[in-house]
Amino acid sequence: MRVALLGSTGSIGRQTLEVIRALRPRFQALALAAGENIESLLQQVREFNPAVVSVGTEEAAERLRRELGLGRAQPEILWGEAGLREIASLPEVQIVVNGLVGAIGLEPTLAALEAGKRVCLANKESLVIGGHLVKRALARGGGELIPVDSEHSTIFQLLEGRRPEEVKRIILTASGGAVRDRPLEELPSLTPEEVLCHPTWRMGRRITIDSATLANKGFEVIEAHWLFGLEYDQIEAILHPQSVVHGLVELADGTLLAGLSPPDMRLPIRYALTYPERLGGSQVELDLRGLSLEFAEIDPQRYPAFEAVVEAGRLGGTMPAAINGADEVLVERFLRREIPFTRIAEGLRLVLREHREFGGEEPGLEEVLAADRWGRERAKKI
Numbered sequence: 432m433r434v435a436l437l438g439s440t441g442s443i444g445r446q447t448l449e450v451i452r453a454l455r456p457r458f459q460a461l462a463l464a465a466g467e468n469i470e471s472l473l474q475q476v477r478e479f480n481p482a483v484v485s486v487g488t489e490e491a492a493e494r495l496r497r498e499l500g501l502g503r504a505q506p507e508i509l510w511g512e513a514g515l516r517e518i519a520s521l522p523e524v525q526i527v528v529n530g531l532v533g534a535i536g537l538e539p540t541l542a543a544l545e546a547g548k549r550v551c552l553a554n555k556e557s558l559v560i561g562g563h564l565v566k567r568a569l570a571r572g573g574g575e576l577i578p579v580d581s582e583h584s585t586i587f588q589l590l591e592g593r594r595p596e597e598v599k600r601i602i603l604t605a606s607g608g609a610v611r612d613r614p615l616e617e618l619p620s621l622t623p624e625e626v627l628c629h630p631t632w633r634m635g636r637r638i639t640i641d642s643a644t645l646a647n648k649g650f651e652v653i654e655a656h657w658l659f660g661l662e663y664d665q666i667e668a669i670l671h672p673q674s675v676v677h678g679l680v681e682l683a684d685g686t687l688l689a690g691l692s693p694p695d696m697r698l699p700i701r702y703a704l705t706y707p708e709r710l711g712g713s714q715v716e717l718d719l720r721g722l723s724l725e726f727a728e729i730d731p732q733r734y735p736a737f738e739a740v741v742e743a744g745r746l747g748g749t750m751p752a753a754i755n756g757a758d759e760v761l762v763e764r765f766l767r768r769e770i771p772f773t774r775i776a777e778g779l780r781l782v783l784r785e786h787r788e789f790g791g792e793e794p795g796l797e798e799v800l801a802a803d804r805w806g807r808e809r810a811k812k813i
């Protein structure tokens with residue numbers, strides 16, 4: 432299977448290449464797209480020999496061309512958002528892994544689905560800001576959408592082969608991030624270093640901060656709404672510090688199914704690539720002995736961002752795009768020490784109050800992207 436990997440030098444990208452390395456020669460990385468991290472990309476190009484590569488800017492493309500030199504067959508080098516879209520719809524590619532971070536991931540997802548590809552989706556913004564557009568592209572292009580987010584991959588597997596009327600509700604678990612056990616009065620003075628210390632997962636910076644505010648879990652509720660076609664009332668979230676149970680499904684008769692695995696993204700990536708097959712040889716194993724599992728209610732005082740984001744999902748239209756755009760900027764500003772940790776959630780609530788929908792219930796791509804820009808601009812002024 433020929434794979435195009437978007438965001439190859441990020442956390443999901445690097446782990447996807449590890450999985451592909453283990454599944455060679457059946458799977459090959461035919462195309463890689465990265466941003467500005469040319470050093471890592473060079474190593475990846477040398478090892479995986481992709482036919483096409485895309486980078487963030489024209490300058491980065493020049494640099495890559497120079498560094499690769501003339502001594503070998505060069506890949507075709509593209510750049511910018513056009514490069515991402517092109518890589519996502521290459522005719523030779525069967526699977527697109529979208530590991531991009533942020534709203535920039537939406538258009539490549541749409542391009543890949545329109546072209547009938549399987550999209551292994553780690554870019555949650557695709558569904559958060561453009562869920563209705565993704566569904567439309569899926570119906571039009573005849574592609575497939577397989578979640579890579581660990582909670583969604585688990586629930587996807589638990590739901591396999593079930594009819595909608597069998598399912599009462601689903602439950603997503605949340606580790607509670609770095610602030611779970613801090614006294615509430617300490618939250619305003621937390622430093623980026625303290626919040627970047629995630630107790631169970633190793634991830635990129637934005638998602639680690641989003642896991643501490645639980646904005647991430649709110650975005651995952653929206654993601655689940657679109658992926659599984661469930662009403663918001665059927666989707667719940669619960670704190671689970673060990674990150675061993677990733678998701679649960681309650682069936683109509685009250686039976687509760689749970690999916691367990693160690694917190695290791697290589698597992699959902701592997702399943703998304705090989706679905707519906709299950710290939711052996713995975714190094715990931717869970718030892719149940721000595722394991723204790725705890726669950727607790729999400730405290731709205733500690734995690735006000737969670738409810739704000741879920742509310743944006745319920746309101747629909749361009750509200751999720753506005754709140755997501757704002758969150759990206761607020762997290763960046765917290766990391767640059769411009770605002771305190773607790774201001775992130777306050778900023779999200781402000782967006783919820785102030786954003787006026789663009790384009791009604793089914794906004795087009797332009798309106799969604801305009802709402803994203805609106806959210807960013809608003810967050811810069813907070």
Ligand code: MG
Nearest residue numbers: 580581582651
């Ligand atoms: Mg997740």
